Amino acid sequence: MMNRRDFLGKAGIAAAGVAAMPVLASCSGEPRLPLGDIKESYSADLLVVGGGPSGVCAAIAAARKGAKVLLVDSGNCLGGMGTKGLVGPFMTCYDAEGENMIIRGLFEEVVDRLVAEGGAIHPSKIRQGTEFTAWISEGHDHCTPFDPEILKKVYDRMCAEAGVKVLFNSSFVAPIMKGRKIQGAVLLTPSGLEAARARLVIDATGNGTVAHSAGAPCVFGDPESGRVQPASLFFRINNVDTYRLIADVVPHLPEFRRVNGVSYRCLHWRGAEAEAAGEWDLARKSVNIWRSVEKDQWVVNCTRIHGVDATDCENLSAAEVEGRRQVEELMHFFHKYVPGCEVATLMGTGSVMGIRESRHVLGDFVLPVSDLIDGVIPDDNIVLSANSIDVHGAMGGPAGGLYMPIKKSMYGVPYRCLIPKDVEGLLLAGRCISADSPAAGAIRVMPPAMAIGQAAGIAAALCLSTGATPSTLSYSDLRPALLEQKVFLG
Numbered sequence: 001m002m003n004r005r006d007f008l009g010k011a012g013i014a015a016a017g018v019a020a021m022p023v024l025a026s027c028s029g030e031p032r033l034p035l036g037d038i039k040e041s042y043s044a045d046l047l048v049v050g051g052g053p054s055g056v057c058a059a060i061a062a063a064r065k066g067a068k069v070l071l072v073d074s075g076n077c078l079g080g081m082g083t084k085g086l087v088g089p090f091m092t093c094y095d096a097e098g099e100n101m102i103i104r105g106l107f108e109e110v111v112d113r114l115v116a117e118g119g120a121i122h123p124s125k126i127r128q129g130t131e132f133t134a135w136i137s138e139g140h141d142h143c144t145p146f147d148p149e150i151l152k153k154v155y156d157r158m159c160a161e162a163g164v165k166v167l168f169n170s171s172f173v174a175p176i177m178k179g180r181k182i183q184g185a186v187l188l189t190p191s192g193l194e195a196a197r198a199r200l201v202i203d204a205t206g207n208g209t210v211a212h213s214a215g216a217p218c219v220f221g222d223p224e225s226g227r228v229q230p231a232s233l234f235f236r237i238n239n240v241d242t243y244r245l246i247a248d249v250v251p252h253l254p255e256f257r258r259v260n261g262v263s264y265r266c267l268h269w270r271g272a273e274a275e276a277a278g279e280w281d282l283a284r285k286s287v288n289i290w291r292s293v294e295k296d297q298w299v300v301n302c303t304r305i306h307g308v309d310a311t312d313c314e315n316l317s318a319a320e321v322e323g324r325r326q327v328e329e330l331m332h333f334f335h336k337y338v339p340g341c342e343v344a345t346l347m348g349t350g351s352v353m354g355i356r357e358s359r360h361v362l363g364d365f366v367l368p369v370s371d372l373i374d375g376v377i378p379d380d381n382i383v384l385s386a387n388s389i390d391v392h393g394a395m396g397g398p399a400g401g402l403y404m405p406i407k408k409s410m411y412g413v414p415y416r417c418l419i420p421k422d423v424e425g426l427l428l429a430g431r432c433i434s435a436d437s438p439a440a441g442a443i444r445v446m447p448p449a450m451a452i453g454q455a456a457g458i459a460a461a462l463c464l465s466t467g468a469t470p471s472t473l474s475y476s477d478l479r480p481a482l483l484e485q486k487v488f489l490g
């Protein structure tokens with residue numbers, strides 16, 4: 001059997017005979033396979049890889065500005081972590097005072113469509129410290145509970161209306177490179193290996209897979225501590241007697257506390273009972289359980305798996321199994337220890353592991369967390385957000401997290417963070433943008449990820465129509481285009 005090194009070695013020799021032809025590049029930028037072997041099935045102005053919250057918004061924004069857009073995702077639906085991963089609710093889209101909705105544009109449109117279909121509760125109606133925020137207060141005002149099945153339909157329709165061509169079950173395999181310029185990608189689709197040509201590409205894979213394969217420098221997790229935020233497999237339950245559950249929690253609210261980074265919040269008293277009986281071996285001390293749109297449905301964010309490398313197949317596979325084991329333990333916990341959850345039903349676990357952190361792609365500018373804390377609004381601002389800095393696992397130990405409130409009402413995200421070093425024709429969107437590890441801990445959540453995606457899509461469309469490149473695009477052109485698509489910039 002050929003191992004990975006043999007494969008790369010042999011493929012490099014094959015490519016040497018077709019030097020004039022664009023080639024697929026390996027991570028190090030060395031030629032791997034000649035493109036001539038693969039059918040070129042698609043061509044577009046813009047290829048968006050990854051149909052999560054950032055990729056969907058990038059694709060719709062660009063298509064609305066007239067670009068011919070191809071959006072590919074390895075799964076069978078749009079929405080990424082918010083649908084396949086069952087992650088929710090949308091974190092806050094308001095300023096730090098909870099007074100004004102500051103993430104608008106496509107995010108607001110998605111929310112309005114969800115609300116109209118009974119698939120979300122508008123964030124204006126959701127206040128911190130309630131069952132909709134797992135009774136968490138700091139940084140959790142005006143979250144948006146939503147139904148992931150309705151979200152899938154909303155994204156499908158919005159893409160169709162904008163004229164985005166969507167390919168599901170289609171995984172990015174390798175970039176098509178000419179020198180440093182990316183010109184498309186090879187995909188593994190149900191039809192086999194197929195090439196998609198594009199004038200520009202957006203990496204919205206979460207893991208920065210496209211940028212990394214095209215030769216952009218990346219760091220993994222927090223290079224200083226050598227840590228990556230823990231992963232969590234989300235799950236949803238129903239058949240909950242919500243009144244009895246709330247009645248169990250509310251008297252304990254004054255006991256909610258954080259000790260050395262460890263949160264003792266929802267149901268920590270029930271967790272302690274289970275621990276005393278030898279029936280709790282989970283890393284967390286409390287259960288983040290969020291009421292969803294339907295009264296008896298709750299979203300559970302409590303599993304925790306440390307040291308998961310989402311770019312390593314074996315490591316990730318083992319984590320998926322461990323995630324499901326923890327879900328089983330938690331279902332036992334709910335049935336035995338939690339009033340109102342005696343007959344709760346497991347509706348489903350995420351079909352993908354929840355990955356908070358993996359690669360951060362490096363641009364010339366790396367957004368430092370200090371800029372978020374200090375409320376810096378950069379000259380090339382594309383997004384306003386007030387999501388707090390929430391770095392799970394940062395204090396070391398199994399349960400501790402680092403929570404840093406911001407000092408101002410909001411902060412901005414510079415356009416520069418969307419431009420990777422060393423690769424041309426590529427923009428970044430979502431979780432993988434050029435930010436340090438704690439800064440990424442704040443802007444990775446879905447509302448800012450969607451706004452960043454929208455900005456990436458608009459920037460791409462402007463590059464296509466003006467002949468600019470992502471790095472030469474002028475902010476004086478970008479800003480009015482953002483405002484035209486109802487992005488709020490203050």
Ligand SMILES: Cc1cc2nc3c(=O)[nH]c(=O)nc-3n(C[C@H](O)[C@H](O)[C@H](O)COP(=O)(O)OP(=O)(O)OC[C@H]3O[C@@H](n4cnc5c(N)ncnc54)[C@H](O)[C@@H]3O)c2cc1C
Nearest residue numbers: 050052053054074080081091171172206354355430431446
């Ligand atoms: C455990 C956990 C809890 C969270 N809690 C919340 C929360 O409560 N509220 C909130 O707002 N946010 C939350 N987040 C953050 C949020 O869900 C993600 O950070 C956000 O979805 C990132 O968006 P994205 O578009 O960058 O990536 P993703 O949502 O990860 O989407 C990436 C998409 O790219 C696709 N893809 C990846 N690789 C390839 C490839 N090679 N080829 C083709 N397609 C590919 C994937 O299938 C996926 O659909 C949480 C995240 C985690 C992991």
